[in-house]
Amino acid sequence: MLIKIYKKDVLHSLLQQEDTDKDKKITIDDQGPKEFKIHTISNEVYTIRGTYHLSNLLQELELAKENQEGIIEISLTEIKQQPSIRISKMIKEHYWDRLTRKLDRSGIEKILSDDKRDIKEKRLYVPFYDKEAYSYYQEVTKEIDHIILETLPEKITPEFVRSINDKPGILGLALTTTNHKKEAVPFLVPGGRFNEMYGWDSYFINIGLLLDARKELSKGMIDNFTYQIKNYGKILNANRSYYLTRTQPPFYTSMVVEYYEKYRDQTPISWLEECVRTAIYEYETVWMQSGKRLASNGLNRFYAEGIGITAEVEEGHYDYILHKYKNNDSQSIEEFRKKYLQREIDSEELDQYFLHDRSVRESGHDTTYRLEGICADLTTVDLNTLVYKYEKDLAYIIKNFFNNVFVYEDRKLRSEYWDDVASKRIALMNQYLWDEETGSYFDYNLLEKKKTHFESATGFYPLWAKICTADQAKSIIAYLLPKLKYKFGITGSSKASLHDVPEDAPQRQWDYPFGWAPHQMIIWKGLLNYGYQDLAEELIYRWLWMITKNAADYNGIIPEKFDVVNGTYKVNVEYGNVGSDFKYVPDGGFGWMNASYQLGLSLLPIEYKYKLNQLVDPDEIFSKINN
Known part of the structure; x- marks a missing residue:
């Protein structure tokens, strides 16, 4: 049932009566009567009762667009809908x-803002080889003040990333061409203070997008990951400059398979081919490089490179840790932190802690005592499960959509190849991670040569x-x-x-x-x-x-x-x-x-x-x- 009301009057009266703590919400913490009378423009009166229905009324009032007379139309059915x-x-x-966000003229300023850092200058970094993107962003930002456009170096090192920690910025994402015009590919952010595209968040978000038939948004998420792997070498923790040395739990092939299975009849095989090629590249260069994310026991670990304290955490976040490494009792935590940042204080132990800390953040589980201070020394159950899923996904795709053979850099990779490496991974997981006594899998500590039992x-x-x-x-x-x-x-x-x-x-x-x-x-x-x-x-x-x-x-x-x-x-x-x-x-x-x-x-x-x-x-x- 639809009713017409004066938005401003009803909203003001509702907040005055029911929002007793003045936070612009109606909750069980408010002390109002929890009964409100709505007066329509035709002098009808409707009573709304209870916290849930009153908060629905508040939401509907905020969402409704008023006409020139300040009148809106709202639905009592919506207000009383089952939760x-x-x-x-x-x-x-x-x-x-x-x-949803887009790096276009209407959205770029919001994305460039960063609630995690107090910065005045807004920077956008563009990959070294993407000249078209640089031209696009020049055009997008030319009428916006205080935006600095910079090109990343050809080789991105931990030293470079550290050198721009005081000049943080967003990293460019995928573009597409529509009617001969470049456009930014949309992506979704997690929410709240997170205003950039995150790694494993995006996989779970995509499950919701597919369920709600948001085809273009779902595809955009995958295309942006494809762009990240091609231009930054990995799916990033998030597309900000201080995340350039960190990846995230690998869910890329899961996103590709789930999207393609739903929209196969609307998706060219060339798109799937590009995704498979990109996934193999990520698998071999990010996860299977010996000595880094491929550990000595043949399984995988998180291993985020970087130098010193992470740039994105809130003030005071590391105080507990820094206090443990501070030897001078007369020195404040803040003085110690600044000297360590400036490398006036050398501490191999603290450097090692931050290697593990970055790796914890790469794992997505930031933070947990499961990984605290040891993450880079662990071959974890979660990561090896996800890499196994890549191997099985590639076997499935190649067998079912590419006649059981996929040519990659002059190599003919068949589904049997991927099934074989997946089987070997199961054997290694059962050797190192499976615990017969408890009947469960646990992370394996490479230094201590034993399972953690966390x-x-x-x-x-x-x-x-x-x-x-x-x-x-x-x-x-x-x-x-x-x-x-x-x-x-x-x-x-x-x-x-x-x-x-x-x-x-x-x-x-x-x-x-x-x-x-x-x-x-x-x-x-x-x-x-x-x-x-x-x-x-x-x-x-x-x-x-x-x-x-x-x-x-x-x-x-x-x-x-x-x-x-x-x-x-x-x-x-x-x-x-x-x-x-x-x-x-x-x-x-x-x-x-x-x-x-x-x-x-x-x-x-x-x-x-x-x-x-x-x-x-x-x-x-x-x-x-x-x-």
């Missing part, structure tokens, strides 16, 4: 677009890539699930794995009690791969219930992460909770959280969707089933 339907619709119709959600990754035997899958679930499963999902690590962490040490956001969308999504798919449908549906319901409940109570919020033990987005941990700072309407939610919601709904049976909309507590459902 899961509304959240999913907001993601599909609003949030993806709010997260219990992490990444232990479920082999189920996602179908690496395990049925017996292995069963034992992994039996071992890890009781240690990681809580009321609202899977924690990043077990509580027990943190027992050696000092009490005064900072909490790490990828550990207990926090839960993250990519882990949940990988685990759901892994369980379904091995026939554990009931368990997958339970975990999906618990996760979606938490998102739905928080959104209903807190003005539609969809944040970066959750405390899955207590079921809240209010977390006191490093970096806070990105995506929770907004007014009126969530500003795009958060990319992979949006995607987890769309994926979860697509996998949930209709009877659970009904219970979700009634916000039936998960324990009311599953305690009965499990007992």
Whole structure:
């Protein structure tokens, strides 16, 4: 039912009455009466009750465009919509677009701004060989003040990256030609303060885009990754200058396969051929270079090159670590930090710490005590699962779409070749990472020559890539699930794995009690791969219930992460909770959280969707089933 109202009057009255903490949101923390009367232009009166419906009204008022008389038309049906339907619709119709960026005249200034760094000058760096891009960006920026356009050197070294840490900037992305005119290829950002294209975030975002039939945006994400590999040598942690020496967890072939399977009839084979060629190049140059990301045991590790303190972290982030290495008690942490940055203080141990720290950030799991201070010395379960997936994806593509042979640099690579290297990887994973005693996979420490036994959600990754035997899958679930499963999902690590962490040490956001969308999504798919449908549906319901409940109570919020033990987005941990700072309407939610919601709904049976909309507590459902 549609009603016409004066937007300014209704919005002002609603906020005055219901937004008692003056944060431009209506939540359960507000102390208003939670009952508001809407007066229409025809003097009809409608009453809206309850936090959820009142916050929906606030969102609809903000989204509606008023005419010259200040009148808007809003739908009472939208305001009273069931919560899961509304959240999913907001993601599909609003949030993806709010997260979309283009390096064109209308969007470039916003992308060049960087909330992580306090900088006055805005820089855009262009790859050495991309002369067309330089001309395009010259044209785009010629009428915009305070933008500096620079070309990167032909060879990008850690020393060069360090030299421009005080001159950070965005890195150019892919362009396309439409009607003989160059245009920027769109991409999506994670959300909140993150205003650039991130590595593994993009894979999970793309799952949501494919579910919501956002074909061009999904393809744009892949094309931008293709451009990054060709021009920067890798898929970057993110497309900012201080990330040039870091890659991210490899999901490129998964994105390609999932997109092509859905849109094969609308996609030329030449596009797939370019993606395969690019994936092989990345596989061989980024992951299989001996001594770097290819370790001595034949498995892979994260190994992000760089010098000194990372450029993107907030002030004070490393104080706990720097204090441990500071020998002079009369010297402040800030003085020590500056002298170390300027290389007036040499510390091989601290240099080694930051090699590991950068590698943690390359892993995407920044930060966790699983990897703290040792990341570059570990061949991890998650990374080797993902590289195995590349090998199997390439075998699948070549067999099914290229008549079982793909010519790459004068080599004829057949599907059997990729199946063979994948089989060898499984053998190595079972040799170094599989633990017979617990029946689970663990990261392997190359220096100590033993498994770490740190219990992490990444232990479920082999189920996602179908690496395990049925017996292995069963034992992994039996071992890890009781240690990681809580009321609202899977924690990043077990509580027990943190027992050696000092009490005064900072909490790490990828550990207990926090839960993250990519882990949940990988685990759901892994369980379904091995026939554990009931368990997958339970975990999906618990996760979606938490998102739905928080959104209903807190003005539609969809944040970066959750405390899955207590079921809240209010977390006191490093970096806070990105995506929770907004007014009126969530500003795009958060990319992979949006995607987890769309994926979860697509996998949930209709009877659970009904219970979700009634916000039936998960324990009311599953305690009965499990007992």
